[in-house]
Amino acid sequence: MEAADINLIEACKRGKPSAQREVYTRFSPMMFAVALRYTNGRADAEDILQESWIKVFRHIKSFSEHNSFEGWLRRIVVNTAITHYRRNQKHAFQLDVEEVHATPADLEAFKELDFNREELATAIAQLPKGYGLVFNMYVIEGYKHKEIAEQLGIDLNTSKSQLSRARKYLQGILGNMSKRAQKV
Amino acid sequence: MKAEEFDQYVRAQFENEAVAPRAEVEDAVFASLNTATRKRRGIAAAAILLVATSATALWLNAPAPAPAQPDAPAPAPTEVVAPVAVAPAIPEEQPAEGVAPVASTPSDEPERMALDSKETPALDEYVTSAPVAMDEVSSRGLSGVELQETSEPQLQQLEGEKWVLPATVEVKD
Numbered sequence: 001m002e003a004a005d006i007n008l009i010e011a012c013k014r015g016k017p018s019a020q021r022e023v024y025t026r027f028s029p030m031m032f033a034v035a036l037r038y039t040n041g042r043a044d045a046e047d048i049l050q051e052s053w054i055k056v057f058r059h060i061k062s063f064s065e066h067n068s069f070e071g072w073l074r075r076i077v078v079n080t081a082i083t084h085y086r087r088n089q090k091h092a093f094q095l096d097v098e099e100v101h102a103t104p105a106d107l108e109a110f111k112e113l114d115f116n117r118e119e120l121a122t123a124i125a126q127l128p129k130g131y132g133l134v135f136n137m138y139v140i141e142g143y144k145h146k147e148i149a150e151q152l153g154i155d156l157n158t159s160k161s162q163l164s165r166a167r168k169y170l171q172g173i174l175g176n177m178s179k180r181a182q183k184v
Numbered sequence: 185m186k187a188e189e190f191d192q193y194v195r196a197q198f199e200n201e202a203v204a205p206r207a208e209v210e211d212a213v214f215a216s217l218n219t220a221t222r223k224r225r226g227i228a229a230a231a232i233l234l235v236a237t238s239a240t241a242l243w244l245n246a247p248a249p250a251p252a253q254p255d256a257p258a259p260a261p262t263e264v265v266a267p268v269a270v271a272p273a274i275p276e277e278q279p280a281e282g283v284a285p286v287a288s289t290p291s292d293e294p295e296r297m298a299l300d301s302k303e304t305p306a307l308d309e310y311v312t313s314a315p316v317a318m319d320e321v322s323s324r325g326l327s328g329v330e331l332q333e334t335s336e337p338q339l340q341q342l343e344g345e346k347w348v349l350p351a352t353v354e355v356k357d
Contacts, residue, residue, distance in 0.1 A: 020217070024210060029202035036203055046209050053213045054220070113185070117197045139191045140198050167187060 006065050013061050020057055028053075030070065031077045037124065037136050038081035044088075052080045078141055082151055085133065115174060123173040131166035138163050 011019030031052060035045040055076050063072055115123070124132060133152065137143040138159075143151070145159045152159070 015221075017214075020214070021210075024213065028210070029204045030200075032205040032209075033198075033201040033203040037198075046205060049205055050209055050213050050216065054216050057217055058220070113190070113193045115197070117201065120194055120197050139194050142195075164187075167190060171190070 001065055001069065005069065009060065009063065009065065009069060012057065013063075023056075024053060027070065027073055031073055034074055034077045034141075035081060037121065037140070038078065038085065038133070040125070044084065048077065048080050048084050051084070052077045055080065074141060078137065078143075079151070082133070085129070089129070113174075115177070119174075119177060123170055123177065126173050127166055127169055131162055131169055134159055134162040135166040135170065 008019050008022060012023055028049065032045060032049050035048040035052070036042070039045045039048060052073075056073060063069065124135065127135060134148055137148050137151070138145070145156055145163075148154075148159045149156045154162075
C-alpha cells in the first residue's frame with residue numbers, strides 16, 4: 001500500500017470528511033460492481049453499497065495497513081450482500097441451491113472461451129440464487145469452501161457440490177448464448 | 185477445458201471491474217454517516233451530563249464535614265493527664281481521696297460540658313483543685329510515680345475556653 005493511501009486511510013480513521021469523500025469516490029465503482037453481481041438489480045445493489053460504506057467508515061479503525069484495503073472493502077460488500085440476501089429471501093436457501101439443472105453443454109465442449117465481461121455477468125445473473133452466491137464467492141472473490149460454508153451456513157460438501165453444479169449450469173447458459181450468436 | 189481454467193478465465197474477466205453508482209447514493213451515505221455521528225455525540229453528551237448530575241447530587245447530599253477544631257496549644261494533657269496516668273498505679277481498694285473529683289468517670293462529663301458553658305465558677309474550682317489533688321497523690325507515696333511541677337498552672341483563655349497548663353506526670357518502671 002502506498003504512503004498516500006495509508007495517509008488517506010489514517011485521515012478516515014480520524015473521521016476527516018474530505019478523506020472519507022475521497023475514499024468513497026475512488027472505491028465506490030469497484031464496490032458497486034461487486035454488489036451488482038450479488039443482486040438482481042441496481043436498486044438492491046445501491047442499498048448494499050450504502051450499507052457497506054456505513055460499515056466501512058464505522059469500522060475503519062479496525063483495518064490494518066498490512067492488509068489490502070480493496071480486499072477488505074470487497075469482503076464487506078460480499079458480507080453485506082449475503083446478509084441482504086438472507087433478509088430478503090422468501091424461500092429457504094437449501095431449496096434454492098438443491099435444484100439440479102441438466103446442462104446441455106459440458107466443460108469439454110469449450111475449446112476456447114470467447115465471452116466478454118458483460119456476457120459472463122449476464123450468464124452469472126441467470127444462475128439460481130444459491131448457485132450464484134457460491135460461484136461468485138469461490139471463483140471471483142477467491143473464498144475457500146470452508147469460508148463459504150461458514151458464511152452461508154451450509155455444509156462444506158454442499159458448497160462443493162453447488163459450485164460444481166453452478167459451473168455446469170453456467171456453461172450451459174454460455175453454450176446457448178454461443179449457439180444464438182452463431183445463428184445470428 | 186478444465187474447471188480451474190474456466191474459473192481462471194471468469195476471474196480474469198472480472199478483474200478491475202467497476203460500475204459507477206448514481207450520485208444520490210453518495211449523498212445518502214454521507215447523510216446517514218452524519219446522522220449516526222450526531223446520534224453518537226448526543227449519546228456521549230447525555231452520558232457526560234448524567235455523570236455530572238450524579239456527581240453534583242452526591243456532593244450535595246453528602247454529610248457536612250465536621251467543623252474544624254480551633255488550634256489550641258496542646259490541650260490534651262491539661263484535662264486528663266494527671267488522673268488518668270496516676271489511676272493504674274493506685275490499687276482499686278485504696279482510692280485516692282483527692283483524685284476522685286478529677287478522675288475521668290461518667291460523672292465527669294457534666295463538668296467537661298461546663299467548660300463550654302457560662303458556669304465559670306465551677307470551672308475555677310475545678311482548675312484550682314487539680315494541683316491540690318496532685319499534691320495528695322504525691323504525699324501518699326505512690327510507688328513508681330513522680331509528680332513534676334514544671335511551673336504554676338497557667339490559665340489560657342482561647343475563644344471562651346479555659347485550659348490548665350501544664351501538668352506532667354512521669355511514670356517510672
